[in-house]
Amino acid sequence: MKIPFHRPDLPQDLNEIYADSIRNGWLTTGSQVEKFEYSLKEFFGSKHVIAVNSCTAALHLGMLAKGFKPGDKFIVPTHTFVSTVECGEYLGMEPIFVDCQKDGFNLDLNQVEDLIKKDPKIKAIVPVHYGGIPVDMKQLMKMSEKSNIYILEDSAHALETISSAGKVGNTNHAAAFSFYANKNLTTFGEGGALATNDSDLAKKVKNLSLHGITKDGWKRFEANAKWEYDIINLGYKYNMSDISASYGIWQLKQINDWHRKRTRIAKTYINELKNIDGIVCPKADTYDGNAWHLFVIQIDRSKWNISRNKIIELLNDKGIGLSVHYKPIHMLDYYQKKFGYKPSDFPRSKSLFESVISIPLYPNLTEEETSYIIDSIRELAHLHLN
Ligand SMILES: Cc1ncc(COP(=O)(O)O)c(C=O)c1O
Known part of the structure; x- marks a missing residue:
C-alpha cells in the first residue's frame, strides 16, 4: 500500500472552482479574493481578514505594520518552523527563544512570563498553536497586557483551533494562517491570511500587501474607475490571486x-x-x-x-x-x-x-x-x- 503523508481534496470537476474567475476574465486579486476574505471573517468571527500568498507573508506584514525597530525583541518558541522567527528578523528584531512546556509541544508560558518581567525591549510574542493544539491564549494575553506586548499568533496549523480566549483569528492583536499545500485548507498549494479585529492594523497590512498602493489593481481597471493611484508605503507583492481564492472558497465550505x-x-x-x-x-x-x-x-x-x-x-x-x-x-x-x-x-x-x-x-x-x-x-x- 502507498499512503502519502498528505493528499489534498479536489472537487469532481475543477471547473466548478474556476468558473467565476474564468467567466469574468480577472485571474489575479479581485472579487474571488474579496469573497474568500469575507467567508474567512465569518468563519473566524473576526472584523478583518487580508488574504496574502503565504503565512510567511502574513507573519511578516503582521510584524511590519506594528512599526517595530531594529533591536526590538520578540519571543518565539524554538519548536516551530522557521517562518515564525523570520518574520521579526526581517525587521532587524532579535528573537528570544523559549522551550516547550513541560508536558507538551507549545511554548512554556512560565518562561515567557520570566522573560517579559526582565526585559522591557520585548515588544512582541509569536506563539505557535503546534499541530493545531491551542496555546493558553487567555493566560498569554493576561501576561502581555501589563507590558503592552503585541501577540501575533502563528496559526499556520490552527484554522479550526479554539483556545481559552475563543476562536483563533478573533483577536484584537493578529493571527496568521497558512494555506500551504498540506494544510487543513489550501489555496492551490500556496496562500495565507492575516486576521484581526484591529482596523488600523488591518488597513496597514492590506496596503503593505500590494506595494503600498492606494487602490487594488482590479478596482483601477473596473469600468469607469479612475486609473490613478499612489504609493504611500514601501510595500510588498504578497497579494493572493483570484484563482487561488476560488479554491479556498470551495475548501472552506467543507472545513x-x-x-x-x-x-x-x-x-x-x-x-x-x-x-x-x-x-x-x-x-x-x-x-x-x-x-x-x-x-x-x-x-x-x-x-x-x-x-x-x-x-x-x-x-x-x-x-x-x-x-x-x-x-x-x-x-x-x-x-x-x-x-x-x-x-x-x-x-x-x-x-x-x-x-x-x-x-x-x-x-x-x-x-x-x-x-x-x-x-x-x-x-x-x-x-x-x-
Ligand atoms: C508553524 C508554521 N508557521 C509558518 C509556516 C509558513 O507557512 P507558509 O508556507 O504558508 O508561509 C508553516 C509552514 O509549514 C508552519 O508550519
Missing part, C-alpha cells in the same frame, strides 16, 4: 466536515496506539479545541532497540509517508552560527525532536489505510521493543 473526519481518525489512532508499549500518544481529553492538523506520536527511545530514524525508514519502506515536526530552530545551522546556541540549550524541544513522528492525518485517509498504518506500527513494536 467543518473535514475537521470532524480528522478528529475521528485521531481518536482511532489514540484508541489503537495508546496501549502499545514504547509509543506515547497525544492525550485526547486534554486536547479540546484542537484543529488536528498533525497527529504526532512520540517514541519512548529507552524501550526500542532501533532509532527513531530507523523506525521512520522501516515505515517508509511499507509505503507510509511520515514527517518530523520540528528540528528546533536553535539547532539549525544559521541560528547556531548567528546566536551560538548549543542543542542542549532547549532540552525539552531537543528531546521532542529526537522522539516524534508525524503520521498521516487527512479527511480522505480511508479506514483501510488507517488500519494499515496502525498495524504497521504495532508490528514494528512487536519486532523491535526491548
Whole structure:
C-alpha cells in the first residue's frame, strides 16, 4: 500500500472552482479574493481578514505594520518552523527563544512570563498553536497586557483551533494562517491570511500587501474607475490571486466536515496506539479545541532497540509517508552560527525532536489505510521493543 503523508481534496470537476474567475476574465486579486476574505471573517468571527500568498507573508506584514525597530525583541518558541522567527528578523528584531512546556509541544508560558518581567525591549510574542493544539491564549494575553506586548499568533496549523480566549483569528492583536499545500485548507498549494479585529492594523497590512498602493489593481481597471493611484508605503507583492481564492472558497465550505473526519481518525489512532508499549500518544481529553492538523506520536527511545530514524525508514519502506515536526530552530545551522546556541540549550524541544513522528492525518485517509498504518506500527513494536 502507498499512503502519502498528505493528499489534498479536489472537487469532481475543477471547473466548478474556476468558473467565476474564468467567466469574468480577472485571474489575479479581485472579487474571488474579496469573497474568500469575507467567508474567512465569518468563519473566524473576526472584523478583518487580508488574504496574502503565504503565512510567511502574513507573519511578516503582521510584524511590519506594528512599526517595530531594529533591536526590538520578540519571543518565539524554538519548536516551530522557521517562518515564525523570520518574520521579526526581517525587521532587524532579535528573537528570544523559549522551550516547550513541560508536558507538551507549545511554548512554556512560565518562561515567557520570566522573560517579559526582565526585559522591557520585548515588544512582541509569536506563539505557535503546534499541530493545531491551542496555546493558553487567555493566560498569554493576561501576561502581555501589563507590558503592552503585541501577540501575533502563528496559526499556520490552527484554522479550526479554539483556545481559552475563543476562536483563533478573533483577536484584537493578529493571527496568521497558512494555506500551504498540506494544510487543513489550501489555496492551490500556496496562500495565507492575516486576521484581526484591529482596523488600523488591518488597513496597514492590506496596503503593505500590494506595494503600498492606494487602490487594488482590479478596482483601477473596473469600468469607469479612475486609473490613478499612489504609493504611500514601501510595500510588498504578497497579494493572493483570484484563482487561488476560488479554491479556498470551495475548501472552506467543507472545513467543518473535514475537521470532524480528522478528529475521528485521531481518536482511532489514540484508541489503537495508546496501549502499545514504547509509543506515547497525544492525550485526547486534554486536547479540546484542537484543529488536528498533525497527529504526532512520540517514541519512548529507552524501550526500542532501533532509532527513531530507523523506525521512520522501516515505515517508509511499507509505503507510509511520515514527517518530523520540528528540528528546533536553535539547532539549525544559521541560528547556531548567528546566536551560538548549543542543542542542549532547549532540552525539552531537543528531546521532542529526537522522539516524534508525524503520521498521516487527512479527511480522505480511508479506514483501510488507517488500519494499515496502525498495524504497521504495532508490528514494528512487536519486532523491535526491548
Ligand atoms: C508553524 C508554521 N508557521 C509558518 C509556516 C509558513 O507557512 P507558509 O508556507 O504558508 O508561509 C508553516 C509552514 O509549514 C508552519 O508550519
